[in-house]
Amino acid sequence: MSAEYYYNFCQQHMGQEVEITDHHGKVHVGKIEKVDRENVYLRTQAPPPTDRGYGMFFFPLAVGALVAIPLIGIAGARRRPYY
Template sequence: MSGEHYYKVCCDHMGQDVEITDREGKVYVGKIERVDREYVYIREERAPQGGHQGPGLFFFPLALGALVAIPLIGIAGFRRRPYY
């Protein structure tokens, strides 16, 4: 698929939870924050890390999410994640 195809798909799914697989097989899961003609920017979901106990650690990892830029021409797969 072309970068233009994924540009349109990503624009249509802006603000939604998605799963994007790049050509190297890395999977990105998160919400599309922004799209331009070269990159899709998603805020990745991060699961809480087990084994840490202490005040605030339960909420803190849930709020953090890295904003990642993925080249549109590097996308190999795209799917919308169901909202629970």
């Protein structure tokens, strides 16, 4: 599919949770925050903490991160179902 197809897909699903698979096979999950002609920006959830060491007391947990994915690198995209 073309970058134009994914641009239109992301424009239509702005603010919704999606799964995007890139050409390297990595799956990105998050809400679409912004789309331009080159990138789609996802708001992702921070992974749950696995280590309960001293860092938990000194650093606040990140609520989410903003990830930019090049439209040309997208291999597939779909909306996430609500459970």
